Amino acid sequence: MAEQRIRVVLVDDHPVVRAGVRALVDAQDDLDVVGEAADSAQAVAVVGETQPDVLLMDLSLGDGPGGAETTRLVRELPSPPHVLVLTTYDTEADVLEAVDAGASGYLLKDAPPEELFRAIRGTARGETVLAPSVANRLLQRAASPTPKVSPREVEILRLLARGLGNKEMARELLVSEATVKSHLSHIYTKLGVDTRAGAVATAIERRILRP
Amino acid sequence: MAEQRIRVVLVDDHPVVRAGVRALVDAQDDLDVVGEAADSAQAVAVVGETQPDVLLMDLSLGDGPGGAETTRLVRELPSPPHVLVLTTYDTEADVLEAVDAGASGYLLKDAPPEELFRAIRGTARGETVLAPSVANRLLQRAASPTPKVSPREVEILRLLARGLGNKEMARELLVSEATVKSHLSHIYTKLGVDTRAGAVATAIERRILRP
DNA sequence: CACCCGGATAGCCGATCGGATGATGCCGGC
DNA sequence: GCCGGCATCATCCGATCGGCTATCCGGGTG
Numbered sequence: 202m203a204e205q206r207i208r209v210v211l212v213d214d215h216p217v218v219r220a221g222v223r224a225l226v227d228a229q230d231d232l233d234v235v236g237e238a239a240d241s242a243q244a245v246a247v248v249g250e251t252q253p254d255v256l257l258m259d260l261s262l263g264d265g266p267g268g269a270e271t272t273r274l275v276r277e278l279p280s281p282p283h284v285l286v287l288t289t290y291d292t293e294a295d296v297l298e299a300v301d302a303g304a305s306g307y308l309l310k311d312a313p314p315e316e317l318f319r320a321i322r323g324t325a326r327g328e329t330v331l332a333p334s335v336a337n338r339l340l341q342r343a344a345s346p347t348p349k350v351s352p353r354e355v356e357i358l359r360l361l362a363r364g365l366g367n368k369e370m371a372r373e374l375l376v377s378e379a380t381v382k383s384h385l386s387h388i389y390t391k392l393g394v395d396t397r398a399g400a401v402a403t404a405i406e407r408r409i410l411r412p
Numbered sequence: 413m414a415e416q417r418i419r420v421v422l423v424d425d426h427p428v429v430r431a432g433v434r435a436l437v438d439a440q441d442d443l444d445v446v447g448e449a450a451d452s453a454q455a456v457a458v459v460g461e462t463q464p465d466v467l468l469m470d471l472s473l474g475d476g477p478g479g480a481e482t483t484r485l486v487r488e489l490p491s492p493p494h495v496l497v498l499t500t501y502d503t504e505a506d507v508l509e510a511v512d513a514g515a516s517g518y519l520l521k522d523a524p525p526e527e528l529f530r531a532i533r534g535t536a537r538g539e540t541v542l543a544p545s546v547a548n549r550l551l552q553r554a555a556s557p558t559p560k561v562s563p564r565e566v567e568i569l570r571l572l573a574r575g576l577g578n579k580e581m582a583r584e585l586l587v588s589e590a591t592v593k594s595h596l597s598h599i600y601t602k603l604g605v606d607t608r609a610g611a612v613a614t615a616i617e618r619r620i621l622r623p
Numbered sequence: 624c625a626c627c628c629g630g631a632t633a634g635c636c637g638a639t640c641g642g643a644t645g646a647t648g649c650c651g652g653c
Numbered sequence: 654g655c656c657g658g659c660a661t662c663a664t665c666c667g668a669t670c671g672g673c674t675a676t677c678c679g680g681g682t683g
Contacts, residue, residue, distance in 0.1 A: 215521045216530070217498075221432020263522065287428075289500070310426045311474065319426070351629060364610020366669070380631045385628090386671075395671075398608035399575020405616055470666060577639070590662050598643075598659090606641075626683085632676080640669065647661075653654100 203219040207325045210251055210282070212257040212271065222257060222287070225314045231395070232321060241266040241274065248275050254325045258304070260288040260295055269298040276285055276303035285324040287317070290292040295408065298400045306330035328404045350391055351411055357384045358404045418536045421447040421462055421493065423455040424470035425480065429521070433498070436525045443532060452477040452485065459486050459529060464493045467537045469515070471499040471506055480509040487514035496535040498528070502546045506619065517541035535621045561602055561620060568595045572608055 211234060213219050213385070236251040241260050248256060256275060260268035264382040272284045284302035285306040286299045296307055296351055306324045308317060309332050320330040322383045350358070360370045369379040389395050392403045420437055422445060424430050447462040447493045449455040451473050459467060467486060471479035483495045496517040497510045507518055515537045519528060529554045531541040561569070572579045576595070582589040600606050603614045615621040 215432075215500075216523075216525050217429060217432040217436065217521050219427075219432065220435045220525070221430065222429040224431045224435035225428065263660080289426075297456070308427050314427050314429075314431070353630065355452035361609045364605045364607040364613070368669085376630085377632055379633055383631070383670075386673095389671080394575045396575040396577070396608070398572045398612045401609045401612045402573035402575070402616070402621075405613070410613075565662065581641085587660085588662055590664085591660070593641075594661075597643095600641085608640080624672105629679090630682085631678085632664100634675095635673085637672095638670080640667105642667095643665090644663100646663085649659085651656105651658090653656085653667100 202313065206231050207234045207256060207321060208233050208235045208253040209254060209255050209321060210234070210238065210244075210247055210253040211257045212238045212262070212268070213287075214239050214261070214263040215255075215259070218259070222317075225317065226321065229318055229360075232318065239263075241271040244271050245274055245278070246299045248278060248282060249273065250301045252280070255321050257321070258284050258285060259298075262291070268274070269302045269304075271294075272299060272302040272304050272403060281322045283327060285320055285330065291332065296335055307335045308332050309334065326406065346404050350388060350404075354384055354388050354391070355409060357388060360412055362401045362410055413457065417442050418434055418466060418532065419444050419446045419462065419464040420466050420468060420532060421445070421449065421455075421458055421464040422468045423449045423473070423479070424498075425450050425472070426470070427473040429470070431563075433528075436528065437532065440529055443529065450474075450547070452482040454483050455482050456489070459489060459493060463491070466532050467482065467493045467495045468498050469495050470512075470530070471497060471501070471510060473478065480513045480515075483510060484514050485512040485558075487512055494535045494538060495540065502543065508525045515518055518546045519543050561599060561615075565602070565622060567600050568599060569621055572596075573621055574611045 209232055211219050211222050219237050223237070226232045227234050235253055236247040239311045240248045242265070258268045258272055262268055262271065268286065268288065275284060276282055283305040284303060285308060287310060288295070289306050289310050291309055292364060299307060305327070306320055308320050308330065312332060323330045330367055356374065357370060362372055365373065366380045367378050370381045374381070389399055392400055394400050403411070420443055422430050422433050437443045438445050446464055447458040448456045450576050453476070469479045471482055473479055479497065479499065486492055486495060494516040495514060496519060498519050498521060499506070500521050504522055510518060514537070517531055517540060519531050519541065521541060534541045544591045547606065566610065567585065568581060571584055578589050580591045581592045585592070599611055603611055605611050605614055612621070
């Protein structure tokens with residue numbers, strides 16, 4: 202044969218998904234699933250043991266560290282595998298976090314198997330592989346840069362979603378009401394809204410807040 | 413052998429998940445995957461052709477009708493299969509909608525394979541199978557009944573999430589501002605909040621609004 | 624050393640919200 | 654036929670919000 206077979210490790214907390222990817226990938230002549238992991242710690246261990254070429258990573262891994270954090274950990278290992286994110290959502294925040302953590306590719310789980318195979322092969326060669334919808338999102342946001350909300354502003358948003366008034370937030374955060382209002386003004390500007398309700402909706406949509 | 417093998421059809425828009433469930437289920441002696449469908453229309457067609465005992469149903473099927481609606485359609489067929497919902501989320505609204513549509517069971521995708529097999533066998537026998545977390549939720553909500561928001565109130569919530577003021581909503585809905593305020597008051601009462609921001613957050617959490 | 628940014632603070636003021644109260648019409652179930 | 658829920662509208666009023674302007678401080682960055 203022409204090449205070495207590509208060694209793949211799966212990281213996903215859903216047994217069903219692991220079985221599915223394994224069944225599909227193992228049926229390919231040039232691809233080998235050499236390990237599976239259900240959480241972050243297992244992932245690091247399995248990668249160390251099996252030295253795969255590509256790591257297929259789900260972003261939501263249940264309770265512990267998420268896929269992005271796990272990607273970061275794995276990429277810090279000696280001779281790390283390329284990480285191909287395979288997940289359900291293409292939220293801008295998720296994509297950016299994953300890429301920032303060192304992922305080489307981002308695919309969605311509703312991708313047809315053929316696309317998955319192509320992506321694995323590409324990732325193994327060190328290419329960057331993005332799902333079309335993901336690529337679109339990145340371009341969109343590149344044009345209009347994402348306003349980063351500060352940690353303090355996120356705290357405000359959390360209280361906001363709980364329906365607190367400015368006075369109550371001020372008490373909760375041990376600051377003055379004026380400060381809360383100031384933060385809110387900044388949040389409105391950054392999120393492109395001008396009401397509290399709009400801010401909450403946008404924050405949840407942008408995954409700044411979790412429902 | 414003792415019994416007829418149980419005929420299973422999979423409905424899921426993710427090829428990966430279908431492959432996974434198929435791999436797992438087909439490996440069981442007494443279970444047979446006799447068909448797959450990626451959307452609602454396919455599901456109805458495949459069920460008609462294959463006459464399965466159990467339908468494994470994902471709730472989110474991409475663009476068209478969702479899993480709940482599909483369940484309803486399938487259950488209206490002659491000699492319909494029992495429907496076992498296999499999905500990622502255990503939101504109260506999702507569970508209730510599915511059960512209301514005629515589902516006999518509700519399992520989460522992170523369930524271990526053994527539990528999935530048991531659930532399929534139970535569902536085939538006509539039993540009701542609920543994931544533990546789902547059962548918990550149902551009990552919780554049974555104690556404190558869910559207030560139903562009316563269609564009109566949902567419209568208000570949608571506009572609210574877009575950050576509109578009462579005056580703007582009134583214009584949008586072709587009613588008076590007083591009416592909007594009235595609706596809002598009812599919404600607050602039903603959702604147990606007293607601010608617009610809180611209403612939006614609660615509505616999204618309760619899946620009344622989609623992010 | 625300037626400069627900017629995040630965070631905190633203050634006061635002002637018009638617009639808006641939220642609660643209370645009350646009324647009308649329509650529809651569907653008992 | 655009555656009652657309840659939904660949808661509509663109205664008025665009043667105090668509380669709150671959102672925009673504006675301006676100041677202060679500490680930590681980076683050039």
